[in-house]
Amino acid sequence: MSELAVVSARSARLKVLAEAGHKGAATAIRLGENPGxxxxxxQIGITLVGVLSGAFSGATLGSRLTQWLSAQGMTEPLASALGVGSVVVLITYLSLIVGELVPKQIALRNPELVAARMAGTMVVLSRICAPLVWLLDGSGRAVLALLGQKGSGNGTVTDEEIKTVLAEAQSAGVIESEESQMISGVMRLADRTARGLMTPRRDVDAIGVDDTVDEIREKLNESQHSRMPVRNGNSDEIIGVMPVKSFYDALARGADIDIRALTHEVPIVSDLAGAIDIIQSIRKTSQHMVLVYDEYGHFEGIVTSGDILEAITGAYQEDGEEEPALLMREDGSYLVAGWTPIDEFVEHIRVPVDDDPDFTTVAGYVLDELKRIPSLGESFVKNGWKFEVVDLDGRRIDKILVSPVPLSDPD
Structure with a gap:
């Protein structure tokens, strides 16, 4: 019971008990840190109990039952076999039930509490049997070294294990499905770079520093954003961000509009910057936006606090016109938008992808497989799924139809 409880107990829960003042929990944590x-x-305790029960059952109870059977008129050989055999079977049965099955069931039902309560006893036993414990532990380490198993085991928790725990918690009703999805979104967010979070350059609404007031008003009326990047002339150079409110306030006062004076500088990040670094940069500016540049100094896009939120909760629709990232059809196929983040796509369709791919969207995945710009209707098969380009927006892949391939149809 102690062994299974300590092995099955989660260190996080034991730490909570220890912080609450449970001394046994802290002892259980120390036991788990030195498993050998x-x-x-x-094992010393189990072996000792086994040896004593075997010797006691055969030498004491077995002989007494044999004598009693002989006194009842049974022959000596039959009485000896039946007496010893019956005691061995009974002791074995009780050992399995009382010594194995029931204690293990108790340990599995509440491993942290059992581990905390039994840890003190195990420490005392370890000190009493210290020479034997040292001998067995050292011998075990030596054999492991001969087998090439040096060092400690890999006790890290993987993303898949966390997702499994979330799925179990959701099934048990501990957390809601929306909560589970947001937690998964936070995990995905931490693995993304600026390229996977940004609004790409071609989709960025921007105004020029030399635009007239009427041109700016027209662009602002067509846009729904509260902040607008300001471009230096016709180039890709972004000099900063202009709050829309500041423009209309200046217009209402009848003052001369100076776009440069209304423009605020914002942080610049690399397109390879991680999500955590981007969040820290966004928190340092009142405009809640960063500009993304590549290694050659070319403007690639912008990342806003809204992009961070969408990465966690999913894309928001604007005026009911925003297309869904992934739509399952009646025949089991999926209609996938090219801009769908590849990590969200992999969660729905288990297509193996490299741990550090050079693409961030499903469209990028298609381009990586084909190694060229595809034609409309072009397709390929990968890991049991057929990817067909069904819509192009110029040279950009807009829609992909992903269909399961029957086992009898390898092509």
Whole structure:
């Protein structure tokens, strides 16, 4: 029971108990940190109980039952076999039930509490049997070294294990499905770079520093954003961001409009910057926006606080016109927007993707597979799925139809 409880107990829950003042929880944590010594202690106890029960059952209870059967008129060989055999079977049965199955069931039902309560006893036993524990632990380490198993085991928690825990918590009703999706979104966010978060350059609404007031008003009326990047002439150079409110306030006062005076500088990040670094940069500016540039100094796009939120909760629709990222059809196929982030796509359709791919969207995945700009209707098969380009917006892949391929149809 102690062994299974300590092994099954989650360190996070034990830490909570320890912080609440439970001394046994802190002891259980220390036992878990040295599994070799702990397992050696447990094995000494198990072996000792097994040896004593075997010797006691055969030498004491078995002989007494044999004598009683002989007194009842049974022959000596039959009485000896039946007496010893019956005691061995009974002791084995009780050992399995009382010594194995029931304690393990108790340990599995509440491993942290059992581990905390039994940890003190195991420490005492370890100290009493210290020479044997040292011998067994050292011998075990030596054999592991001969087998090439040096060092400690890999106890890190993977993303898949966290997702499994979330799925179990959702099934048990501990958390809502929306909460689980947001937690998964936070995990995806931490793995993204600026290229996977930004609004690309071609989709960025911007005004020119030399635009007239009427041109600016027209662009602002067509845009729904509260801040507008300001471009230096016809180039891709972005000199900063202009709050829309500042423009209309100056217009209402009847003052001369000086776009440069209304423009605020914002941080610039690399297109390879991680999401955590981007969030820190956004928090440092009142405009809640950063500009993304590549290694050659070319403007690539922008990342706003809204982009960060969408990465966690999913894309928001604007006036009901925003297309869904992924739509499942009745025949089991999926209509996928080219801009769909590849990590969200992989969560729905288990297509193996490299840990650090050079693309961030499904359109990028298609381009990486084909190694060229595809034609309308072009397709390929990958890992049991057929990817067909069904809509192009110029040279940009707009829609992909992803369909399962029957096992009998390898092409």
């Amino acid at each position: 010594r702990f397992i050696s202690t447990v």
